[in-house]
Amino acid sequence: MDSRLKIKAYVTSYSEEVTGSCNHVKVVWPDGRELSFVIDCGLFQEKEHLERNAEKFVFTPSNIAFAIATHVHTDHVGRFPYLVKKGFMGRIYTTEETKQLLPCILSETSDRLQEEYDVALKKYKAEKKAVRKAKLDSKGRGKRDKQRREYTKDKPKTETHMPVLIFERKDIDVCLDRVNTVAPFETFSPAEGLEITFYPNAHIGGAVLVHVRAFDESEELNFLFTGDLGMTNPVTGGVTIIPDEVCKKIDFVVSEATYGASDGPRDDEAERQRHIKILENVRKKRGTVMYMSNSLERPQKVCADLVSMQKENVFEGIKDFKIYFDSTFGIKCHSKYVKLYGTDYVPENFRIIDKTDRELVAAEQGPKMIICTSPRLYQGSFVTYGAKMLANKNVTLIFVAYIPENVRNIVNLPRGTEIEYMGEKVKLMCKMYNFGYYSSHIPPEDLDKFLARFENAKALLFNHGTVEAKSNYVRRYKTDVNSTHNLLFGRTVMLTSDGIKKYY
Ligand SMILES: [Zn+2]
Missing domain, CATH: 3.40.50.10890 (Rossmann fold)
Structure with a gap:
């Protein structure tokens, strides 16, 4: 089929770290219709994260049709209130359990951000004061305007930026009002030509795998987003379930690459x-x-x-x-x-x-x-x-x-x-x-087995975890697992049902 007549999907993962998970997906149908959505919108929790969290989204929030929350860890949901504040108008789809747990985790996130903001603001103010003092000391008070103007050309600058508080407690309710719940195994259609089904994921209570099916009258494109993955859960009694017939249909898997021991079995x-x-x-x-x-x-x-x-x-x-x-x-x-x-x-x-x-x-x-x-x-x-x-x-x-x-x-x-x-x-x-x-994350040898079930997948895209963990995992998967899967860990991938078209 002419590639112009194919459904295209651009998948971009914004986090190259362990935290701050956010996948942006843009689907383009052959008739020219486009639709963007995000899967997770998490908080960065690594170094200097106040600044990173306040960064602009790389997409325009008001252009996002809807969002999905795979699970309630703050590195997957902690920036949802910020997304709403920045103009996102759509619904957030998730499970009932995640909805119940969201208020706890978002208010904790908000309090932690407030604490860090207060510290950063104090530091910023102190530094500004020091700079102002240095300025007065070097020029003296009451100098003429001309001298002042000259001075501003190369005045000492504060090194720290003015900190930004990305959301407060009062923004949480606005975000919670946007949540729609969907039960696992139930298929919903958030837009024409798009169907989504959640499957239970034992990572934590309420977590799901997300199956996205984009289609028109002549073809379909199937993705699976794992979010963070766990296989069994001793607290909730949950187990990860995805039927074989679904696995066989999946064209692309967007997966986590496991946190810690990515290069060998965990005892x-x-x-x-x-x-x-x-x-x-x-x-x-x-x-x-x-x-x-x-x-x-x-x-x-x-x-x-x-x-x-x-x-x-x-x-x-x-x-x-x-x-x-x-x-x-x-x-x-x-x-x-x-x-x-x-x-x-x-x-x-x-x-x-x-x-x-x-x-x-x-x-x-x-x-x-x-x-x-x-x-x-x-x-x-x-x-x-x-x-x-x-x-x-x-x-x-x-x-x-x-x-x-x-x-x-x-x-x-x-x-x-x-x-x-x-x-x-x-x-x-x-x-x-x-x-x-x-750890609530799947050990590497179990991830091998899980991924092997997607026998028709044209590619596995690892979007979450440190670059080191991802490359260790990919290296080991290539040598230890007899698989023909194409393994990627880039930022943006353009996919069609024929396979990868572009890779940035
Ligand atoms: Zn998690």
Whole structure:
């Protein structure tokens, strides 16, 4: 068929990092009709992210017909209120579970952005003041206008930009009003010549795979967007399901490339055994374990794991641990989770605490566990315990979320190193570990199997994950998996049912 008579789709992924997921899709039908939509609109959470998040969208928000949210992690939904503020007028399609969880995650995102904005604004103002002072010092007060004009030509400039707060709490409701819910396996048509079906994805509660079918009377083009991918979920009991007949129809898969261990198998059971050994030691010493987590589902995963440890009675005394859950947003997510999925994941000796209990809990003899939602050390409930806990050799910090570079550097420091923590000098005496087995992402060998099911796909496009993780995965997939799939990780790809036409 003449390629001018074919349906074309331009798929652009804006994030080349782990966070800030956003896919822009433009479909052009042979009769000239065009339609653009986005799948996810997430927050950047890597370095200098205040500035990155305030960047303009590369597309015009008012030209976007509709949007889809694959799941409720902030790196997939955190910029939706900003998209709406910038002129997006369409609906946001997602599942009922995601809709229920969205208010928790967006208000947390908004509070974190506000905190960072306040710090950045203070820094900006201080720098501006310093520059103004330098200007007065060099020229003196009351100089004539001419001299002033001359001076402005090469006046010292502030290096920091005026920070921008991309949205506030009040913008969240406007965004939530745009949400339409669709159940998995139900096909909906947001525009003529376009059908979309969600399939359950076990990554986190409410997550879906997104099947997009663009068609006219003579042909069709089928995509699958995986979003982040997980295969089973111990908290929600969910499993990833996509029927074989759908897999066979898919022309292009836009997939995540897995976070961590992208170049080899992950030994989850060995990690869990190591974790259990650590807990056994802490119990003997009547110490404290602090779980450092994000607020959504990771704490619930820790709880589900503790339930199984209690049931298996992994060592004598595992049930001696008191388990405290301390986090404003974590608790909000927790109560939604209990409503949606029941209490099977809640361990014995579990108690929710807040700031009024912290001093007592911190001083209490162990063995105890405190689950905090502070994956970055500098935010959330850990901050109030922070300095004391870092300096205590009877404290063990267990990181169960993706940890950014600055925290990773601290985790790897030798014990006894002096660091600055929230303006205080602290000698690092606690023990620190990071367990990848709590990851809600698919291990690489399972991703191989998942992708192999799309036997007729002309290409697999990896759009999410660090460039390193993507290239490691692609390298390994090419050598280990006997597959004829075309593997890509570019920014924009022009696709037709014949295959890739352009690649930028
Ligand atoms: Zn995710």
